[in-house]
Amino acid sequence: MLTLAPTKMLGKIIYVSLLLVNSMAVLSEERFLARIGWVSSSQATNNANSGFQQTYDPQTGYGVQQEVGVKSRLIDLISAVRTLMRIPLIGFNILIIIYELALG
Template sequence: MFGFGTILYVSLLLVNAMAVLSEDRFLARIGWSSARPPNAGFQTYDQAQGQGEVGIKTKLIELISAVRTLMRIPLIILNSLVILYELVLGG
């Protein structure tokens, strides 16, 4: 009942969910935009000292941005394969 195929389906659905999130419409409204402030490249010495600590929110924002950038073509292929599998074998 709960096997390897189910885990693959759930992970594919979660990656799809991250890929379709709109940064302008949804993520920016809740403060999860990956856009950097205009002066992010220029840091003082005091700002650079606390840079070693990266929060979970920052890591999740970077993960969502990476999924949206890097997984676009592989997701199209994987979704097509899953659809064909479901149509042919009726999984």
């Protein structure tokens, strides 16, 4: 049985997570995600020019909360990673490259 030291396993987990976040960050919403129907809700409403869309429940007087599916959560995650992690990813990637060049 192959066993890894805890530090090596932690390093592999960091590399894999960095690669996954990098892959989400480089996805183009217009070129790739729109073709397969994975457009964020903000861009979908901008494309439809429909304005504010919210269902209304006349009995309670509040908007009806719709069940959020896995697909919409993944779309929101990809959109958030593309928005929030763009600048920190540059720094993380530079640190990993320097680490690999120095100690690789």
